[in-house]
Every structure is written in C-alpha cells, then in structure tokens.
Amino acid sequence: MFDYGLVPDNFTFPFVLKACAALSAIEHGREIHEHVVQTGWEKDVFVGAALIDMYAKCGCVGSAREVFDKILVRDAVLWNSMLAAYSQNGHPDACLSLCSEMVLTGLRPTEATLVTAISASADNAALPQGRELHGLSWRQEFESHDKVKTALVDMYAKCGSVRVARNLFERLGVKRVVSWNAMITGYAMHGHATEALDLFEEMNRVAKPDHITFVGVLSACSHGGLLEEGWMFFETMIRDYKIDPTVQHYTCMVDLLGHSGRLDEAYNLIMQMKVVPDSGVWGALLNSCKIHGNVELGEIALERLIELEPDDAGNYVILSNIYAQAGKWEGVAKLRKLMTDRRLKKSIACSWIEVKNKVHAFLSGDTSHPLSDEIYAELERVGGLMKEAGYSPSTGSVFHDVEDDEKANMVCSHSERLAIAFGLISTPPGTRLLITKNLRICEDCHVAIKFISKITEREITIRDVNRYHHFKDGVCSCGDYW
Structure with a gap:
C-alpha cells in the first residue's frame, strides 16, 4: 500500500x-504505531x-495506558x-479503578464494560466491588443480558458466594x-465435587460439553479426591x-x-x-x-521446572x-546456595481481608497495622483457648535453624491468622470472615483455623492460590484433602 503511495487512514x-x-508481533506493532503518529491518527478513538x-x-500494558492517556475525547469502546488491557494482563485493581473513573465521567457503561469489570472483581476476590457492579448493571437495565449474568455467576462463585452464584445461574x-x-468450575473451586458432577450430568442432557467443561469436572474430581471418577471422565472425554x-x-x-x-x-x-508438559503439570x-x-x-520435577521457569x-x-x-x-543447604547465587527470593506470604469497604493486608509476623497490639x-x-481444646502447633512448615519455641511463634503469626484476628476484633460476633491469601495455606494454619472456627463460632473462608476452604464448627469443606 505504501509502495503505491497511498496513506493509511483510521x-x-x-x-x-x-x-x-494476533501474531503477538510487538516490534511490527511499534513500527505501525510510528506510522500512526506520523500520519496524525494517534488521537483517533478507533485507531487508539x-x-x-x-x-x-x-x-x-504501560504502552497501552500511554496511548489511552493521549486521547482526550474517549468513547466507550x-x-x-x-479495561480489557488491565484485566487480561493480571491488573484487576487497575481495571476496577479505571471502571470507577469511567462511570464518574458520566459515560454509560456497555455490556462489555460490565463483563470486564465483573471479571476483574472475580479475579481479585473483591466481593463488595462485585456487588456494586451487580447493582450498577441492574440500574443500567442489563438484568436481561445473559453475558452479564454469566459474569456475575463466575464472580460470586470466585468470591466465595457459591449459593448466590447458583441462584443467578x-x-x-x-x-x-x-x-x-x-x-461447574465454581463448584470445583469450593471443593463441592458432588454438586459439580451432578450439574455436569444435567448439562449433558441439554448442551454439549467442551474442553473447558472437562477442566472443571476433572478439577472437581481432583479437589474432591475422586480418583476413579476422574479417570472415568478423562477417558470418556477422549473416547465419547x-x-x-x-x-x-x-x-x-x-x-x-x-x-x-x-x-x-x-x-x-x-x-x-x-x-x-508445562510448569503447571510439573508443579502439580x-x-x-x-x-x-x-x-x-x-x-526430577524441580529439574524440569528450572528449565521452564528458572526464576x-x-x-x-x-x-x-x-x-x-x-x-x-545437605540438600536444603545446596538449594539455599543455588537460590542465593541466582539472586532468587522466596515469595512473601500476604493475606488480606475487607472490612467496612477497606482492604487490610498482612504479612507474616506483621506489626505495621495500627491495631497491631490488639491483633x-x-x-x-x-x-490459649485453642491449646485448652487440644491444639498443638506443628512447626514442620518452618525450616529455619531456630529453637522450637521460636518456630511455634513464627507459625502462629502467619499472615492468614493475623487477618483472622483482625476480623474477629473488627466485626460483630457471628460475622463470616473472608480471607484471601496469595500462597497456599500451610498445614498447621489449616488445623488452627478449624479450631478457631469452632471456638469463636464463626464461619471462616480462606481463598488461597489453589482453592477455597470453608471452615465451620471445626470442620473444613475440603475434608483435609487439598
């Protein structure tokens, strides 16, 4: 086109x-961006x-935001x-913040706006924001839009409200x-394997399952420890x-x-x-x-993982x-040296809880919160009440060369316990607590939270990096299988 002397337009x-x-051809994309600037189309909303x-x-994402900021007259597209740029690249907070900014400009959100923002709430386990978006979608008369309602089903399931999700479904x-x-995937996340498989059978009568359906079904079998059923569904997926x-x-x-x-x-x-096999397979x-x-x-697994994700x-x-x-x-020492040589640092455990529309985050052993003494x-x-009930700290998850008493203190100040303690002192008795953690919950905290749920008569939900754990009356929904 350039060879013919023609100038591209919007x-x-x-x-x-x-x-x-489509090709993830970033270098070509940047070249085209230069042509866009040279031809004066950079501030056009379609090109933008x-x-x-x-x-x-x-x-x-940074380059996408630079383009966005340069266009002063913006339409919903x-x-x-x-919003999609933030959501697709793992920035749900930024997506939700930008959505609020969009609404404040007076621009009416579209179906795509709501689906993207609701999905960001799901990824961030941000139930209050998800509820606000639910209300906004109804006020904007999107209650009859099945795409919005499906996004809400996904959001409520991922934010721990699986009953609400089923109601909307x-x-x-x-x-x-x-x-x-x-x-089905929502049930699987919560370890409700029976409900997930029952729903699959119901679906099978009216719709044809796809590969994502079977990911949900096999995940439900995995979280429920249903080995025979898992093999059966795996073979059925391939054969039938x-x-x-x-x-x-x-x-x-x-x-x-x-x-x-x-x-x-x-x-x-x-x-x-x-x-x-990717890192997910070897990681499992x-x-x-x-x-x-x-x-x-x-x-063997670590050797393969180092090839795939060395950092x-x-x-x-x-x-x-x-x-x-x-x-x-000697193996521990060897790996520590290898991490030091490669300048790798262990991921910092962080847990957060939302109380009165404010997020409170905690690290292990954290003393930075204003209510730290009370926590x-x-x-x-x-x-003290847990010990009276028979709890004894397990320090197997602490691999530091320190005394047992110090190991026990380290375990007892894990980030999820600090978040729970804050929730206990900040909410009325009987209030359900929802905690989100960026890593897998450790074995000792899992045992401890069962005791806490019974002693305090609270329902405590932990969403860790793998799944949901619902603690109530001293029992966890995962059946101690996770």
Missing part, C-alpha cells in the same frame, strides 16, 4: 494492528482502541479496550456452555466426546493421582502426554511429592521443604 490501521495483536488492544495482547434465560462452565486432552486436563489428572499417593502413575502419565507433581515426601520424583523461587522452596522433611539438610492480643487469647 480504517486501515485498526486492521493492521489487529494482525499484529486498536493500539491499546495490540499492546495489551503483547503484554505491554476506548474505555473498554483499556438458575435465573439465566438461556444457559449457554460458558454459563454451565462457570457454575472426541476431545484431545490439553495441558490443563493433564494437570488435573497429575494433581489427582499425586494427591492420591499414585506418584509413579502421575509421572508415567506425564511421560505419555501428547502435548508438551512437585506439590504431590511434598505431600508424600517423595525426594526422587521431587528432584520462580517457590519451586526451589518446595523441594527444600521436601529435603527438610526427609532430614536431608496480637486477640491471637494470644484465642491461642
């Missing part, structure tokens, strides 16, 4: 930028939206493009496959539905086999995979090795824990 550039986005989309799909005018998938297993399906099966103690079978399945095997103390397979310190820490559990301190006093009070 119809040409969006198509070319869409091609760059295409540039934002291109940068977002290439993972360059442009706002939606930037039943009210859907047309239940599309994506709607069934959202509800002609769906080739993806890496997500294999991850679920490796996790299910590994948790069940069938580590050799899990490893053999990985060796037979028809797709290349490594976590299972930690549960069952299998050093040999743990070393993820968490993998090194898990094998270090396996070594420590087996008393192989630790509550921990001590509850800790």
